[in-house]
Amino acid sequence: MPKLVITEKPSVAQSIAKVLSATKRCNGYLEGNGYLVSWCIGHLVELAPPDYYDERYGKWKKEDLPILPANWKYTVSPGTKKQFNILKELMNRDDVDSLICATDAGREGELIFRLVYHQCRCRKPFERLWISSLEDSAIREGFRHLKPGIEYDALYEAALCRERSDWIVGINATRLFSVLYGNTLNIGRVMSPTLALTVMREAAIAAFISEPFYTVKIQMDGFTASSERIKSKEEAEKLAADCKEASAVVTKVERKNRKEKPPLLYDLTTLQREANKIMGYTAQQTLDYTQSLYEKKMVTYPRTDSRYLTEDMAALIPDLVQKTVKKFFVSDETVPVRTGQVINNKKVTDHHAIIPTKTAAETDLTALPAGERAVLELIARRLVCAVGIPCESDETAVELSCADAVFKAKGSIVTEPGWKAFISGVESGNEDKEEDASSIPDIQNGMELTVREAVCKEGKTVPPKHYTEATLLQAMENAGAEEMPEDAERKGLGTPATRAGIIEKLVRTEFLERTGSKKTKYLIPTQKGTALVTILPEQIQSASMTAEWEEKLLEIERGEYSGDAFMGEIEAMISDLVKNYQIVPDAEILMPKQKSQKIGKCPVCGNDVIEGAKGWFCANRSCPFALWKQNRYFESIGKKLTASMAEKLLANGKVRMKGCKSAKTGKTFDAVLILETDAYGKARFRLDFEGGKK
Template identity: 35%
Template sequence: MGKTLIIAEKPSVAADIVKALPGKFTKSKTHFEGGDYIVSYAVGHLVSIGFPEEIDPKFQKWTLDNLPILPEEFPLSVLPNTKTQYNALSKLIRRKDVDTIVNGCDAGREGELIFKYILKHAYTRSVAGKSIRRLWLQSMTLNSIQTGLQNLRENEEMQTLEDTALCRSEADWLIGINATRALTCYNSRHGGFRKTPCGRVQTPTLSLLVKREAERRAFVPSDYWELHADFHCEGAVYQGIWIDTDFKKDPDNPHANKKRIWEEKQAVAIAEKCLGKEAAVEETHKDSSQTPPQLYDLTTLQREANSRFGFSAKNTLGLAQALYERHKLITYPRTDSRCLPEDYSESVHNVLKRQQGWQYGEFAAEALSKGYLKKNQKNKRLFNNKKISDHFAIIPTSGLPGTLSEPELKIYQMIVQRFLAILFPAAIFHNTRRVSIVEQETFLTEGKILVEPGWKAVYGSKPGAGDAKTLVALP
């Protein structure tokens, strides 16, 4: 029986995999080697699609005459900055004593592409008979890596993911190469070389920004007025805002709403008519509930981190990646799912038990003592196999943090709070709507008080929170 070669996406991950394997390993410049295993690594992308001139020398010249460039097969080339590591990997892949090659790159589309491009470029007849397997990790804890190694996936299972990765890569190349050359040739038609980059993602994104900026510049400010009134009733004081009860949305004036008055004379006239007059008051009450938000996927984590802390999307991804790889505190962050597998309740229970020893321990303890996990067992917003693609939602692992930087701690706190919150009951509010009619003019007062915090307790909300000023009871 030969050796198994595991190729990770980066050196730090390779080192973690080695810790999860049995036996002693010798470390060299490019890989770790033990009795049964060799663990090496890429350094991100080592191989990519080559340039058009590598297909045919005639494409060296940028001209509209040879567009579009639609190769039957896309040429692969080794990136010059990482050629040394690629050469080391290709030798390991071709070694006669290696009979199994395991893709240990990140468990996602990009990790699949990195590995398959390396394998394809290094492929020879000596590689043809070797078994290809997939190591699929949801988190970087030692237990998770060991479980992954015991449950390697067959290469055939990964075919659809490989096809998706190749499709994305080739689409980027086709649009980037052809559109960039076409636009550059057009813009350079009067002389010179005016390079005009165009990309599958960057150009539509730029278009969104340009359109939004055009709307901003075309916006014409308009003055409007609002009427705010103070109402007094035997010592009780509350405020109301004038509303137009006959208001209907106008497609030609999207900025109009029932609280805005567009003519100063009308605002003054209403104020003078109502000043010092008695009001007839009608009041309605209604309870409402607010369910907890779903777990984070990468996009919602990035959006909320930007809103709360001003972190850029790139910065949030880097922090989440560090929490996943270096600290091993969260599950795989590059996910588009906000649910967990339906058989994951035991793992959630273990994480809850561990979280009792950290900052939000009282809420983890409450979730356990009151059986919130069991009550959520059939909650499809939480456990739903149909809403999971390659990875499930971002949640904490069973590890607890040691030393984290301030930004890392903020992201970790967000993930832990969201994990705990979704297990808690809905928040219950008491809503009040008070209408005060003065001389046939209507003033609206609305307020909301938190009666039962439910999941909002995890975020520090307490019963009675709300806009108390608008909710003064009338005699």
């Protein structure tokens, strides 16, 4: 009896099938050696839109809110229905008596599998494959240690709560504020607090008043010392003049050996921040590059929030490090490997830190795209650094007295580069610092030094910096941390797996824009984004509340918190928002209402058809006629309904379509699309072909 293995992507299915010797290619799956290996294509099954629950939800009305489904409905999109039907057929085969869930080992991977499993009404037992690498050895080890699917029920419950809470907040808040303010305003449980962070940062920058300050620098033989900041220019210039006439007396000398520990390994957020700072990649680009490397078996699982490895990996690390050094640093030198620095079982949750694999160390990397190679080199370098020895330096701090003022100087010289021998200045964070490879001369307390030169330097206080991708990711990670328990495992907005998508959606919906040079891009809220945060109530834009919800989702994963209780909190918050929210006074100045664009006459009642957020609707609210932008009929023929097409359909009742695609055969065709309405006033479509109708 074959076992059915279901992965998240075709490429992962091929990797697993190869290890399992399931090499026979079939329609939508691979077969062999007692296994059937098939795949999803991302989210095959998704939450149904509001109009699936009640047709009146097709139009956005405040009086219909809140929409809180008692029994959740799901749908399969036309674009993925073919693969869904293949999975359904495989699950229902009489010779298949059990399944293996091999989707990505995390919250979203669990959700993808379970939704397909339940939508197919499958009741057969299943086991869970949980791996952090797609290397052949890792896959074999994973199949030797499959776990009962029931052990991941809490993970599935957390995934459901995340998905459904996002739906409730997004659907209700988006409709509420869009209707009240006459604009399409996309609201999200995590998206809106993230936008609020950027708006508050820009407000702090705008309110900042720069003030000048002055310092006096005195030059002695071999080093320079600086005074404290002085507010008065006249006072600073006088001090500089006095110093030229005086000697500097050494009042304090401190010398010490400083050891700088190696950095931790990468989790996804830290990797995204480094790649943005060093290469200018967006968070989404870095995630895409790392995911591709994972599927090519060159790095371990990317969507992790851990920066440590587990004890069972300790024996593998020394050899992996030496191979990595040889591959990426072209050196046969044996480097020190302190494995214990990166091992901590207690700080590994679902997955360990991101590291390169032996496959990466044994593969010709020249064929890799430039972005993937750059990210792989970052990950490889971080592994070598993390197990390295400390960087040691001799540091000297000096205080001097000159013209009755205190001057200070510091000097440092590296005595053992240690882990820093493998990195550049950008990665060490020293790219903006003045180079100072020399130490302070050998001076002693009480010595009198000749002042060779004294100058007054002017400076200005600077405002906070605009958010870059790197600093916004850090702010998301730390948001609300001060209000969270010390032992909270996950703090902040979103998760490592979702933060990139949140930023991209804010840019796509024109709430944020990227500005600046090619490498350093700033994320600046648009006027639309600033206006939205201005009218949003605290509970929607609160970073601490959203961070608290993320912590509760993690508690649900661990079976420590009730999913029903979590959903109850979300529903209560949205119900209160709909009931009590008051429009901000003078909001029309802040956010002028969009004028409704007329595109034609309603074929049912003759009133104007106007454009809305989701489609084109009859101005007569009691009329059911609507043309939806996300139209399932158009999706089924590989097309998207545009404003131009909608206008022609209303004017002529038909529109010529080129390059339509058959969902059954995949072939393309041309036809005339005809608009009709049924007895209830709803839009219906049919295709007219030469030589007959379909």
